[in-house]
Amino acid sequence: MPSARCSVPGRVPTDFDVAVVGAGSAGLSAALVLGRCLRWVLVLDGGPPRNAPSPAVQAFFTRDGTPPAKLLNLGRAELQAYQSVEIKEAKVVSLARCGKHFELTLEAPTGHRSTRTARKVLLATGVEDELPPLPGMRELWGSGVLHCPYCHGWEYRDQPLAVYGRAKLVTGLALLVSRWSTDVVACVEDPGNLTQNARRRLRRQGIAVREEPLVSLEGTASGELRHLVFESGEPLARKALFIHAHQHQRSALAEEMGCRLNAKGAVWVSKQQQTTVPGLYAAGDNTPGTQQALLAAAEGSAAAISINETLTREECPR
Structure with missing residues (x-):
């Protein structure tokens, strides 16, 4: 034209x-x-x-x-x-x-x-979006790694979920995600900054906290998340990981x-x-x-x- x-x-x-x-x-x-x-x-x-x-x-x-x-x-x-x-x-x-x-x-x-x-x-x-530089994060972005529970929470309702990020943001996001699942784990990037009040709120909601560094994500070729792998301790089986990128x-x-x-x-x-x-x-x-x-x-x-x-x-x- x-x-x-x-x-x-x-x-x-x-x-x-x-x-x-x-x-x-x-x-x-x-x-x-x-x-x-x-x-x-x-x-x-x-x-x-x-x-x-x-x-x-x-x-x-x-x-x-x-x-x-x-x-x-x-x-x-x-x-x-x-x-x-x-x-x-x-x-x-x-x-x-x-x-x-x-x-x-x-x-x-x-x-x-x-x-x-x-x-x-x-x-x-x-x-x-600036994703954390962890192996598997970019590959699973949009499928196993998600940014918005309002957009994706329904699809992962009642599934084992995780939230990853710095202490300042992870608490609120984990509490929000717990609306869709009773099995939520907060993986804290800087656990030293997680306040006692934040820990109390998470504990009251039944949200566990993993403090060891997250080193990679394992998933399928089709983009399904399988495990969160930490520097120490057992891998954590999860269906989706929510982050505030x-x-x-x-x-x-x-x-x-x-x-x-x-x-x-x-x-x-x-x-x-x-x-x-x-x-x-x-x-x-x-x-x-x-x-x-x-x-x-x-x-x-x-x-x-x-x-x-x-x-x-x-x-x-x-």
Whole structure:
């Protein structure tokens, strides 16, 4: 589809009204709303989403249990009905504010570079998980090693489970996971920092504590967890291990643009999903809050409504 020239009196014409960087749940949801608003939209798909290793997206209304790739394919198919929405396979290698619009430098899979302009930009670029450097952790990620009990707890209910992490986070996660199973073991990375109160809370809930260092995970070729292997003591047979993985922004665009980030590295946004850079919005896992596909889609929808209303005010000045 050829680029549209979006012209507003007193402004430099742009190729699109909105460029959406990221084609996951947040980005496609935003594009759907903007397409229904008759906005010219460019969606830039820079690669697979964070939940690609997961067998299914859970707790997504009407789509519970849908494989991640299938969910996104359904979203892309819906966008075909909106002729003003274009999806392009490309990575945004640079983003610049030029007066009252933005210029994006794109890199196609072939390496060819081009530029596009847009009045507003939505960053739906997601995050990358930083997994503990233990053998088996990466291989079992998304199947035997999990990040979200709300997403996967039901599938592993009443099974022997474990939680791994630093003392500051492991207690709360273990107590949460115990909602789905009465057989939960907390594997503490730094047991010296596990307070007596935390130990008491875990003990009261029937959660055992393993303090010896975890050295590897054993599983099957299909991604099923079998054992947790420790530096000393017997291996622990478990069906799943939950962790709070550290994360970083998948894209450096927000930081390069000077957006405010919070203490955890998430992009700060207002209630309207607006970053601290005028005209630049963000939605999905790259912003603060609970991370879930359904919530990312909701944020994308909210951002789209905010963007459309801002564009409308600019087009209809008082």
